[in-house]
Amino acid sequence: MIPTQFDYKAPATLDEAVALLASDLDGAKVLAGGHSLIPAMKLRLAQPQLLVDIARIKSLSYIREEGDQILIGATTTHYQLESSDLLKQICPLLPECAKSIGDVQVRNKGTIGGSIAHSDPAGDWPAAVLALDADLVLVGPNGERTEKAEDFFVDLLTTNLLPGEILREIRIKKPSGRFGHAYQKVPHPASGFAVVGIAVNLTLNNDGSCKSAGIGVTGVDVKAYRATLVETALAGTSLDDNAIAAAVSHICDGVDPNSDLYASGEYRCHLATVHTRRAIQAAKARVQ
Amino acid sequence: MKLEGTHELDALRERVYQCLVTPEVLQRCIPGCEKLEKTAENTFAATIRAGVGSIKGVFNGTARLEDMREPEHLRIVVDGKGQPGFLKGSGDLDLEQTANGTKISYVGDVQVGGTIASVGQRMIQGAAKMMATQFFTSLGAEAKTAVGEPPPQHGFFRTALRWASGILKRLFSTQKAQKAQK
Numbered sequence: 514m515i516p517t518q519f520d521y522k523a524p525a526t527l528d529e530a531v532a533l534l535a536s537d538l539d540g541a542k543v544l545a546g547g548h549s550l551i552p553a554m555k556l557r558l559a560q561p562q563l564l565v566d567i568a569r570i571k572s573l574s575y576i577r578e579e580g581d582q583i584l585i586g587a588t589t590t591h592y593q594l595e596s597s598d599l600l601k602q603i604c605p606l607l608p609e610c611a612k613s614i615g616d617v618q619v620r621n622k623g624t625i626g627g628s629i630a631h632s633d634p635a636g637d638w639p640a641a642v643l644a645l646d647a648d649l650v651l652v653g654p655n656g657e658r659t660e661k662a663e664d665f666f667v668d669l670l671t672t673n674l675l676p677g678e679i680l681r682e683i684r685i686k687k688p689s690g691r692f693g694h695a696y697q698k699v700p701h702p703a704s705g706f707a708v709v710g711i712a713v714n715l716t717l718n719n720d721g722s723c724k725s726a727g728i729g730v731t732g733v734d735v736k737a738y739r740a741t742l743v744e745t746a747l748a749g750t751s752l753d754d755n756a757i758a759a760a761v762s763h764i765c766d767g768v769d770p771n772s773d774l775y776a777s778g779e780y781r782c783h784l785a786t787v788h789t790r791r792a793i794q795a796a797k798a799r800v801q
Numbered sequence: 802m803k804l805e806g807t808h809e810l811d812a813l814r815e816r817v818y819q820c821l822v823t824p825e826v827l828q829r830c831i832p833g834c835e836k837l838e839k840t841a842e843n844t845f846a847a848t849i850r851a852g853v854g855s856i857k858g859v860f861n862g863t864a865r866l867e868d869m870r871e872p873e874h875l876r877i878v879v880d881g882k883g884q885p886g887f888l889k890g891s892g893d894l895d896l897e898q899t900a901n902g903t904k905i906s907y908v909g910d911v912q913v914g915g916t917i918a919s920v921g922q923r924m925i926q927g928a929a930k931m932m933a934t935q936f937f938t939s940l941g942a943e944a945k946t947a948v949g950e951p952p953p954q955h956g957f958f959r960t961a962l963r964w965a966s967g968i969l970k971r972l973f974s975t976q977k978a979q980k981a982q983k
Contacts, residue, residue, distance in 0.1 A: 542855055550855060556916050558885055559855040631854065634927060669927040670854030706923075735927035769930070773923040 516554040523566040527573065527652060530679060533565045535654045538676045543567055545588050545627035548619050567679065568624065576600060578687065585683040587626025591615075594625060603687055605799075606694035606714055610641040613698045615705045626680045629665075632672045632736060634771060635706035639666055639737030641696065643729030644712035647685045653678035669735040690724070691717040693800035697792035699732075699784055701775060707732040708776050709784045715747075715796040723747045726793070733785050734768045742766050743789065752797050761789040804892065804909040804929055808937035811902040812944035818872035818896055820944045830939040832932050843869070849881070853928050858885035858917065872896060879911075886915025903944075905937065 524530040534541050540562030544550060547568075553559040567573060573588040576597050583604055585594070594600060595611035614620055614628075614637050628638040629649065642649070642662040649660050654677050665673050674680065688694070698710040714727035726747040731737040746760035764785045770778035810817055820826045824845055828837040836848040843866040850859050862881020869875045873896050880889040892909025913925055921928075 552920075553856055556885075556920055558916065558921070559857065561855065634924060668853075669924060669931050670856065671931075735930065771923065772926055775923070 514555050516551075517557060517560045519554075519561055520563040521566065522563065523569045525570065527567070527570055527679065527681065530565050530567050530570065531652060531654060531677065533563070534679065535677045537563050541565055543627075543630070543679055545630075546590065546619075546623035547627075548615070548623040549627070549631045549633060573626075573681065578603070581687050581689070583685045583687055585625060585685070587630075587680045587682060588624045589626075591620035591623050591625065591628075592617075595620060604645070604685060604694070606641055606645060606696060606712060607685075609694065610637050610696040610712060613637055613696060613700065613707075613710075619705075625683060629662075629683070630672060630674060630680045632666050632670055633706070634669055634735050634737070635701070635708070635710070635732045636737070637696070637698065637707055637710050637731060640707075640710045640712040640729035640731035642683060642685070643737055643739045644714040644727040645685045645688075645729075646714075646727055647683050649680055650682040650684060651675075651678045652681045657681070659684075663739055666736040666738070671736070688714065688716070691719070691800050693717070693796035693798070695792045695795035695799065697788045697795065699788060709733055709781060709788055711785065711789045711792040713789075713792040713796040715793065715800065717752075717797075717800050721751065723750050723752050728789065728792075730764065730785060730789075733765065733770050733781050735771065738768070740764050740789070747793070752793070757790055757793050761786050761793070764789045802911050802913060802926060802929075804911060804926075804933070805907065806930070806933060807904060807906045808934075808941070809899070809902060809904050810937065810941035810944055812941060814896050814898040814903045815872045817903045817905070817940070817944045818875075820940055821875065821894070822866060822869070826940075826943050830936050830943060832935045832939075843867070847881070851928075851932065853924075853931060856885075856921070858883050860888070862888075868893075882915075886913060886917035888913045902941075907933075 522533050524533055542561035542564055544564040544566045545568050568588050573586045575586040576589060576599060577584050591611045591614045595608050600607045625638050628636045647662045649662055649665055651658055651660060651674060653675060660673055667673055693715045695713045699708045701708050710731040712729040716724040718724045726744045728740040728743050729737060730740050742763035743760045746763060750756035765782040770781045772778040824837050824839055828834045833850040834847060835850055838846050840846045845864045847864060848861050852858060860881045860883035862879060865878045867876040867878060876891060876893050878891040888911055890909055890911030892907050895906045897904045
């Protein structure tokens, strides 16, 4: 329960943080909310030599509108996202997703950037940013680059972040027109992690048919993924029960589902099918 | 925990089999393998630095090849332990010549215990799948080269990263030194 010895640096700016990370690419680790890294360190499953604490960089924590985009700083906490009146109005998927994470203590410390960069197979944020087709802004020693959320998650706990890079900002195109959001989750009773979590971002045409759907799935595969087959199957339909049922049957296509003591792969896929249907129906009912 | 899967390799079955029983090749293919030594006929001692993301651990153990029927079948029995936990188990590999190369089917049963099993249970299978894919991808590249040719550069990306990180380190340390002078 006591981690191995490590150094701790709390830089005041992002540039300093990037330089510190570059000083020890193998041994340094970014610390944000610490709700995945610190437990792993206490169990000595992770033994970084140096922690670079970016949670104290004030300029990394914000939620704001800019043009047709919503910008979210990487160290914005789950609680800040959950309680943001702006987001409740213009992008309700984010507060709804935040509300389902862990408990109050976790939400007060844990950050959206930390969750995305850690890429836990059962983390909630990856599903939400996939459904919203977000862009992730990464900054490293060679400057800044932007990556689509869809390309970012590579494998179990593995992302396209290069050594030395830090996730700086999440950029989401402001939902417009007739849209409805829903996050539907089956939490693990002990940990609160998603056994399955389904994020839906639905846009309707004026006649009520489906214009487009963004669907992010977490908990099912080794990484969160976009259910593109379900999205395409929904587009253009009237979103009646038959159309939804036909579309959600593709939720696990091409996926080798996780299996653990709590839920077999088969059961997970079943849950995913049921909860994708419910999430789509909930999103549809919320369209204004 | 049951492990099961198939991988298609673009190489002849005889060649793939030879790769599977050659310690040097195995050491290059097993993700994070730092040492693999023959200790007796068909028995090897290995040190593997395995991990995903920030979760890492060093495992020491032995691997024994059994039931060898060249070039179609072999069985691997492993037993290892390290700081994060222990694992032991065995797996059967079947090699089948196909039109495009070799199809490897594996079925294994592995027991994992210790810290890694109690807290990482939900991720062990995913981690095993990931390492198996890395292993068979490297093995496929190895088997494609003819005997005597230099080994393929599947470690190229890693080498490139290390090289780049070395340059960065130097760059930043000179910058620091310059700043200090000012």
